[in-house]
Amino acid sequence: MSRLAARAPRPSTVTAGILLAGLAACSFASAGYVASQLVGDGTSGVVVAFYEALFGLTLLFAVNMRALSRGAQPPRSGVLWGLAAGVAYAFAIGAFYTSLERIPFSVAVPITGSVPLASYAFVLLLLRGTERITRRALLGAALVVAGVAMVGVSA
Amino acid sequence: MAFGIGLVLFSTLCFGLGDVIARRAMFHLSPAGILFITVPMTVVSLGAAVLMAEGPGAFSGHGLAFFGLAALMGFLAYVSGNVAYFHGLKRAGVTLAAPILGAGPLFGVLLAVTLGGERPGLLTVGGAFVIVAGVAVLVGDRERITE
Numbered sequence: 001m002s003r004l005a006a007r008a009p010r011p012s013t014v015t016a017g018i019l020l021a022g023l024a025a026c027s028f029a030s031a032g033y034v035a036s037q038l039v040g041d042g043t044s045g046v047v048v049a050f051y052e053a054l055f056g057l058t059l060l061f062a063v064n065m066r067a068l069s070r071g072a073q074p075p076r077s078g079v080l081w082g083l084a085a086g087v088a089y090a091f092a093i094g095a096f097y098t099s100l101e102r103i104p105f106s107v108a109v110p111i112t113g114s115v116p117l118a119s120y121a122f123v124l125l126l127l128r129g130t131e132r133i134t135r136r137a138l139l140g141a142a143l144v145v146a147g148v149a150m151v152g153v154s155a
Numbered sequence: 156m157a158f159g160i161g162l163v164l165f166s167t168l169c170f171g172l173g174d175v176i177a178r179r180a181m182f183h184l185s186p187a188g189i190l191f192i193t194v195p196m197t198v199v200s201l202g203a204a205v206l207m208a209e210g211p212g213a214f215s216g217h218g219l220a221f222f223g224l225a226a227l228m229g230f231l232a233y234v235s236g237n238v239a240y241f242h243g244l245k246r247a248g249v250t251l252a253a254p255i256l257g258a259g260p261l262f263g264v265l266l267a268v269t270l271g272g273e274r275p276g277l278l279t280v281g282g283a284f285v286i287v288a289g290v291a292v293l294v295g296d297r298e299r300i301t302e
Binding site: 052 | 159165168171174192204205224228229231233247248259273283288291
């Protein structure tokens with residue numbers, strides 16, 4: 001057996017990985033669905049997003065307490081980028097849950113599927129030199145834009 | 156309706172921007188380290204947004220059921236979602252794990268139909284499939300990453 005073949009992950013490992021990725025997708029979608037129910041009951045989308053993040057933070061600290069206690073001081077530049085990402089996510093979650101006050105979850109959630117396209121656009125702007133535009137990337141982008149347009153028109 | 160769609164598009168842009176900035180932070184920090192900086196900042200920013208948009212009264216007056224569901228959301232979005240995805244990435248690789256995560260919105264539509272009783276039009280469902288197909292094409296394109 002070649003060294004490459006010996007290093008390849010076993011099919012059972014890949015299957016477990018696929019199942020875990022599926023579980024992650026279900027977790028994120030379920031959180032959004034529960035949010036849509038809370039917002040539908042009349043609570044403000046931003047308030048729902050705040051409490052979700054607050055509980056999420058508490059649980060994250062509880063789960064990772066041991067790792068945190070022996071953590072080293074992070075570099076300042078990394079902290080600044082991390083803080084900026086936190087603000088961007090706050091706008092993202094706040095805007096998404098606020099949108100659920102106005103449109104059904106089944107209309108809003110497919111549009112959020114285009115996040116990888118938005119990331120790709122920002123990578124081209126902010127992380128120049130790490131990715132390039134290929135025909136396949138353009139095809140994928142065109143499909144995403146067409147899909148968002150279909151959802152938008154149907155709404 | 157149009158304002159709602161606009162808000163979702165704005166949200167999508169902010170998620171994309173956040174992901175890229177977080178990737179930039181990874182040049183200096185571990186993924187776990189980033190999580191412990193971004194999430195507190197998200198909480199503080201959303202808290203400030205609640206104060207400005209709704210006033211301090213918006214933090215109170217919620218029942219036990221609300222806090223229970225918010226805790227469940229916090230677990231699903233910040234703990235189980237992230238942990239399962241990172242372990243899935245490690246085992247299946249990004250080319251398999253990322254498109255599966257990208258198909259999450261289809262699961263969301265399924266939840267809205269089965270549990271929420273929503274009836275999305277054929278165009279909405281078709282659009283969701285087209286978005287997922289586009290994302291699968293995008294994330295499966297290894298050539299776009301420069302050496």
